[in-house]
Amino acid sequence: MRKTIKEYLQDRLPDDILEDIPSSFDILGSREKSVALIEIPKEVEEFAPLIAEAIMVIHKNVESVLSKESGREGEYRLRKLELIAGNPNTEIIHKESGCRFKLDPRETYFSTRESTERERINQKVNPGEKVLVMFGGVGPFAVCIAKKHPTVKVTTIEINPKAHQYCVKNVKLNKIQDQVTPILGDVRDICPELDDKFDRVLMPLPKGANEYLDLAVPKVKCEGVLHFYHWAHEDDLWSEAEVLVKDIADNLGRKVEFIDHQQVSLYSPRVYKIRVDALIF
Numbered sequence: 362m363r364k365t366i367k368e369y370l371q372d373r374l375p376d377d378i379l380e381d382i383p384s385s386f387d388i389l390g391s392r393e394k395s396v397a398l399i400e401i402p403k404e405v406e407e408f409a410p411l412i413a414e415a416i417m418v419i420h421k422n423v424e425s426v427l428s429k430e431s432g433r434e435g436e437y438r439l440r441k442l443e444l445i446a447g448n449p450n451t452e453i454i455h456k457e458s459g460c461r462f463k464l465d466p467r468e469t470y471f472s473t474r475e476s477t478e479r480e481r482i483n484q485k486v487n488p489g490e491k492v493l494v495m496f497g498g499v500g501p502f503a504v505c506i507a508k509k510h511p512t513v514k515v516t517t518i519e520i521n522p523k524a525h526q527y528c529v530k531n532v533k534l535n536k537i538q539d540q541v542t543p544i545l546g547d548v549r550d551i552c553p554e555l556d557d558k559f560d561r562v563l564m565p566l567p568k569g570a571n572e573y574l575d576l577a578v579p580k581v582k583c584e585g586v587l588h589f590y591h592w593a594h595e596d597d598l599w600s601e602a603e604v605l606v607k608d609i610a611d612n613l614g615r616k617v618e619f620i621d622h623q624q625v626s627l628y629s630p631r632v633y634k635i636r637v638d639a640l641i642f
Contacts, residue, residue, distance in 0.1 A: 393454075396453050417446065429441075470524065475625065503532075516555070560582055570591065577589075578606075620640050
């Protein structure tokens, strides 16, 4: 069995076309049913059905192939995904770190590439903590944390109604209803209404989390931790993020100590998604 798209297509397409065929793509789901997401260059758009065929032959569990037609856009930060081939029902159950996530990638944001980052955060959480996840999506951080830490309570906020519905389902699917509280709404409306302060606040927004620091910092307990995600050029990964957090904290009369830095993923050439961890006093 050929193992790559190009190997599968090498007898069906000329070499100059094969050069532009993408070699990487994302697969969400399980052995029972998965969906592939691929970005197809304009130069080979006419061969999209062949590319989809190759993926489904090589990966027998893939029932649908979706083409990324845009970047993340709109209030819900979703891509436009076009069905190239396969089952039009693209709802799947994705398995990660002993957790199960029901979702439809056409309706919700979910990144398989950040599973390692979710594990890193999980390692930082302590027993008995109260955790707030802003922009919680279908619940990847909340569910992973609650499954690993039975004494931890998590509040997760999501503005996309469909993602929120999936989060509610995923909490039940993973049997952690007594630990996780999913809230539907805009963090600008919800955060000021929360009576609690939290040992740990996460801001895993796909982009633009800095616009919500004024909501996040007040929700962190004294000596609690803020996990702030930002985008930075490789020449200076941390300075801008630290200044953004410190300026808001100063304005709110809080003190900050930066205790960890993490390069999370490549966003674009020489630009990375990064995380800074701030101890808030």
